[in-house]
Amino acid sequence: MKGYFDHNATTPLHHAARDAWLRASEKHWHNPSSLYRDAGMASQQLESARERLGTLIGADAERIVFTSGATESNNALFASLPADAVVLISAIEHPSVREAARGRNVVELPVNAAGLVEAEDLKRLITSKRPSLVSVMAANNESGALQPWSKLAAICREHGVWFHTDAAQWLGKLEASNLGVCDFITGSAHKFGGSKGCGFLVLPKEDSRLGFIRGGPQEQGRRAGTENYPAIEAMVAALEAITPTLNEIEDKQSKLRDGFITEMRARFESLRVISESAPRLWNTVLMVMPEHDNLKWLTRLSRRGFSISTGSACSTGKEGSSVVVTALGASVEELKRVVRISSGWETPAADWQALAAAFVEVFEELNRGGKPQ
Numbered sequence: 001m002k003g004y005f006d007h008n009a010t011t012p013l014h015h016a017a018r019d020a021w022l023r024a025s026e027k028h029w030h031n032p033s034s035l036y037r038d039a040g041m042a043s044q045q046l047e048s049a050r051e052r053l054g055t056l057i058g059a060d061a062e063r064i065v066f067t068s069g070a071t072e073s074n075n076a077l078f079a080s081l082p083a084d085a086v087v088l089i090s091a092i093e094h095p096s097v098r099e100a101a102r103g104r105n106v107v108e109l110p111v112n113a114a115g116l117v118e119a120e121d122l123k124r125l126i127t128s129k130r131p132s133l134v135s136v137m138a139a140n141n142e143s144g145a146l147q148p149w150s151k152l153a154a155i156c157r158e159h160g161v162w163f164h165t166d167a168a169q170w171l172g173k174l175e176a177s178n179l180g181v182c183d184f185i186t187g188s189a190h191k192f193g194g195s196k197g198c199g200f201l202v203l204p205k206e207d208s209r210l211g212f213i214r215g216g217p218q219e220q221g222r223r224a225g226t227e228n229y230p231a232i233e234a235m236v237a238a239l240e241a242i243t244p245t246l247n248e249i250e251d252k253q254s255k256l257r258d259g260f261i262t263e264m265r266a267r268f269e270s271l272r273v274i275s276e277s278a279p280r281l282w283n284t285v286l287m288v289m290p291e292h293d294n295l296k297w298l299t300r301l302s303r304r305g306f307s308i309s310t311g312s313a314c315s316t317g318k319e320g321s322s323v324v325v326t327a328l329g330a331s332v333e334e335l336k337r338v339v340r341i342s343s344g345w346e347t348p349a350a351d352w353q354a355l356a357a358a359f360v361e362v363f364e365e366l367n368r369g370g371k372p373q
């Protein structure tokens with residue numbers, strides 16, 4: 001995994017998730033909806049995984065619906081709203097929220113210069129627009145900026161408005177036991193050592209509207225299709241394994257990340273780090289390079305064994321694709337110079353240092369106008 005700095009796109013499988021997946025697949029591969037004893041055991045295991053996840057995120061198990069990932073969860077939520085529903089969504093949401101909200105009456109909730117939603121803006125827009133739902137992600141996938149979701153959820157509660165947070169990037173990086181204060185929560189296993197194609201949506205207790213995927217009665221009729229119990233077990237095992245160590249990881253990795261920024265600044269004076277003044281995920285640096293297109297940086301770093309990103313994997317390939325940098329008023333030219341670095345739980349100091357050194361090497365190569373090595 002040396003040189004892998006794209007953990008916000010996806011993470012390698014955690015060994016606890018792998019072990020749990022194998023155990024679940026070998027022992028409890030039966031269909032949880034079938035009626036014989038072995039199927040009943042699979043169903044019991046599934047419900048126990050739901051309880052354990054509920055404990056980790058501070059939400060009653062009955063509020064949790066398992067899905068195929070964050071994109072499905074976000075789509076399911078918006079599909080459950082009436083066409084004329086007014087929804088407030090922040091200017092920096094992931095495409096799976098922005099696109100899913102299309103067709104509803106969408107009002108954009110602005111962010112300040114640091115990339116954060118402000119409580120005063122939320123109050124003002126709740127009063128003037130009277131939305132039925134507010135959606136603000138917990139941690140931004142591009143900049144890592146941490147939104148004040150618990151404060152925003154409290155404001156929504158006071159005004160009797162549903163609050164949704166897409167916590168795909170928060171989970172597995174920061175303590176999550178208070179997330180349950182949000183009415184709706186989106187999560188995705190592959191962002192924290194689980195497998196791809198598995199996630200969840202938390203709903204308010206009294207909400208039975210969901211029925212985006214229709215068919216059988218699974219998930220209390222809220223999401224049809226045979227549950228992917230082994231992947232669910234793996235997701236919960238990964239989160240259980242990592243949660244007790246998160247404070248220590250944050251402490252260590254944020255120092256390494258800040259050291260990387262300092263080293264980069266020593267060489268690239270005019271380097272701009274997006275949302276630098278905001279509280280951010282310990283693993284993320286979104287930077288506007290002083291020169292050269294991001295794809296040139298990416299391909300040359302890739303040849304040297306480093307995997308980085310030009311922004312969200314969901315919008316790569318689209319010119320000027322950074323939602324966050326656009327929301328902060330950057331020019332099209334600047335957008336082409338954006339790169340994102342996102343480390344993992346165990347990224348060693350040596351990898352961070354080697355990455356900074358590789359940036360310098362690539363810069364010299366690009367300035368020489370030379371062919372890549």
Ligand code: PMP
Nearest residue numbers: 069070071094096141168169188
């Ligand atoms: N929301 C956020 C904030 C994300 O970062 C991502 C992944 N880029 C998604 C949603 C989509 O997740 P999934 O791959 O599980 O559909």
